[in-house]
Amino acid sequence: MLFHVHMLVDIPLDLDKTYVEELKAKEKALSQDLQRQGKWTHIWRIAGQYANISIFNVASAGELHDILLSLPLYPFMQVEVTALCQHYSSVKNEEDAH
Numbered sequence: 001m002l003f004h005v006h007m008l009v010d011i012p013l014d015l016d017k018t019y020v021e022e023l024k025a026k027e028k029a030l031s032q033d034l035q036r037q038g039k040w041t042h043i044w045r046i047a048g049q050y051a052n053i054s055i056f057n058v059a060s061a062g063e064l065h066d067i068l069l070s071l072p073l074y075p076f077m078q079v080e081v082t083a084l085c086q087h088y089s090s091v092k093n094e095e096d097a098h
C-alpha cells in the first residue's frame with residue numbers, strides 16, 4: 001500500500017543542541033535503512049520549510065503507523081497521511097500501487 005506523508009518538524013529552540021543532533025542522526029539512519037528496505041520510497045524537502053513530503057510503500061496502515069511512531073523526531077512532528085491507490089489514467093505498472 002502506498003501512502004503520501006507530510007511531516008512538519010518543530011523542535012523547541014531551548015532543547016539541548018547535542019540531544020537534537022543525536023535525534024537527527026538517529027532519524028537519518030532509520031530513514032535511510034527504511035529507504036534501503038524499499039519501504040520509504042521517496043523523501044523530498046519542501047523548499048523553505050523544515051518539512052518533507054514522503055512516499056511509503058508498506059503492507060498496511062498499521063505498519064505505517066508503527067514506522068511513524070518509531071521515528072526519533074516523531075514527538076516534534078505534525079504528520080498528515082494520505083492513502084494512495086492506482087489512478088485509472090496512470091501508465092505506471094500496477095505493482096507500484098500494491
Ligand SMILES: O=C(O)C[C@H]1C=CC(=O)O1
Nearest residue numbers: 009027028031051052073
Ligand atoms: O528532516 C526531516 O524532514 C525530518 C526527518 C525525516 C527524515 C529525516 O531524516 O528527518
